[in-house]
Amino acid sequence: MAHPQLMLSNQLCFRFYALERELMAAYRPLLDELGLTYAQYITLMYLWEHEKGTVGELCSALSLDTGTMSPLLKRLEAANLIERHRLATDERTVEVSLTHKGRELELKALTIPSHIASCLLSSEQDEQSRKYAELRRMLDETLSQLKQTRKERDEAGRK
Amino acid sequence: MAHPQLMLSNQLCFRFYALERELMAAYRPLLDELGLTYAQYITLMYLWEHEKGTVGELCSALSLDTGTMSPLLKRLEAANLIERHRLATDERTVEVSLTHKGRELELKALTIPSHIASCLLSSEQDEQSRKYAELRRMLDETLSQLKQTRKERDEAGRK
DNA sequence: TTCTGTTATATTGTTCACAATCTAATAGTG
DNA sequence: CACTATTAGATTGTGAACAATATAACAGAA
Structure with a gap:
């Protein structure tokens, strides 16, 4: 046994x-319906709240490493939801910000939490x-x- | 905001x-230390308890689909921890069973739960x-x- | 300033996880 | 029995997730 x-x-x-x-x-x-994965969703959630952030801040807030975050951001950028720019003050650092389309997506996401709550x-x-x-x-x-x-x-x- | x-x-x-x-x-x-992933570990855990099972039973017990389970079992078989055989009574069904090496691994796994408990x-x-x-x-x-x-x-x- | 070490991000390689599809075998119906 | 539908697994393709490594930029010490 x-x-x-x-x-x-x-x-x-x-x-x-x-x-x-x-x-x-x-x-x-x-x-x-929004064309997102969960990891992408919470990444955008961070940006909806903070408007922008560095890759490192995102990794830290979501407890993900760069090996996950880098390609994820690349896909969000390809979907035209975010932009990435290296900081002039420190060329190592990449700052991520929302595009207009990315900002708009928040409105479509508003009903998600209550849907999930109804499942829970x-x-x-x-x-x-x-x-x-x-x-x-x-x-x-x-x-x-x-x-x-x-x-x-x-x-x-x-x- | x-x-x-x-x-x-x-x-x-x-x-x-x-x-x-x-x-x-x-x-x-x-x-x-055992050369396992978590998914492989719980797959073996099922087998340690039940000695053998079909692919479908494993998928159902672990709530995984065949797209996850099939390659996972292939790797466990390559590691010589399990064997797979199609049933004579139903050639669609694959029965998974432990090898000697797979059975022995349970002894090395015995201390894991208490280690995890100490983290929790x-x-x-x-x-x-x-x-x-x-x-x-x-x-x-x-x-x-x-x-x-x-x-x-x-x-x-x-x- | 040059060398060294550190930091920020990206890339590579392996494994999960799952949707969608495929194949083969069985079951059910006329 | 032949036909169709269903079932069991395997495969393919995409996107995490992470270890390990790579690359480039910055920081500090000699």
């Missing part, structure tokens, strides 16, 4: 992993509990809620 | 996203609260705890 600490069902971490992908799956159809909110909730047991329950609940919502919307969209 | 529902700091989902990657970063050095457990914890506020606090706490642990171990490993 398997060692209990190595059983999938006992893995808190697997719950995070599965939940994260399920969440991305919830975003995908919404972001598809379950209809019932109850008592409190011990820290990790509660967190684990929350994650399970959230994950199954997400899956349920996706299934429903999938079936609704099919007919 | 930015719309509040589109600010990164207000995004529950961004917390999941950041936390998941931070968690993977915690696993990476441990799994590197913070030294203090307090009161309860409303559902999402509490979950959000938990995620923040877990994320910063993970980051702190990684920083410490990074610095410790550097000297």
Whole structure:
């Protein structure tokens, strides 16, 4: 028999992993309409809030490294949503800013959070509990809620 | 000014996203020693528990699609950790089973969960609260705890 | 100023992750 | 039995994600 600490069902971490992908799956159809991926979406979110920022600031704010950010920005630039310019004061630094089109996209994104919230909110909730047991329950609940919502919307969209 | 529902700091989902990657970063050095990725690790975890399974069962248990699983299994097979055989009773179905080497690897993996747990457990914890506020606090706490642990171990490993 | 080290970003190579498509095998229907 | 639909996996193509490396610009010390 398997060692209990190595059983999938006992893995808190697997719950995070599965939940994260399920969440991305919830975003995908919404972001598809804007032609964005989630990583691109949060990159723009930073820029909508701060108007502009260096590559390093973006990497740090989103906890991504340059190997992820550089090509991502290249694609956003190719989509004409951002511009990149090296600073005159320090030619190593690249400053990223929104184009008009990139700024406009914020308006189309405004409804996304409430759509996602509707996938995350379950209809019932109850008592409190011990820290990790509660967190684990929350994650399970959230994950199954997400899956349920996706299934429903999938079936609704099919007919 | 930015719309509040589109600010990164207000995004529950961004917390999941950041936390998941931070968690993977915690696993990476441990799994590197076994020559595994996280996806490969949980695939083996399924097999350690069930001894064998079809590609479809693995996809379903791990919530991954065949486009991810097929090449992943091919790499595990190349590493001589698993074998793949089509079933005689249904030639469409591929059954995956552990090799001796794959079975042995479980012993080396036994200590991983407690290592990860030590990254996840913070030294203090307090009161309860409303559902999402509490979950959000938990995620923040877990994320910063993970980051702190990684920083410490990074610095410790550097000297 | 020149040399050295550091910093900011970009590139390369591997693996995930998933949509879309493909192939082969099975099941179901007339 | 023949035809069609379904199912199980594999493949292709795109975009993350990250380690490792490369490149160029800046900073500090001799």
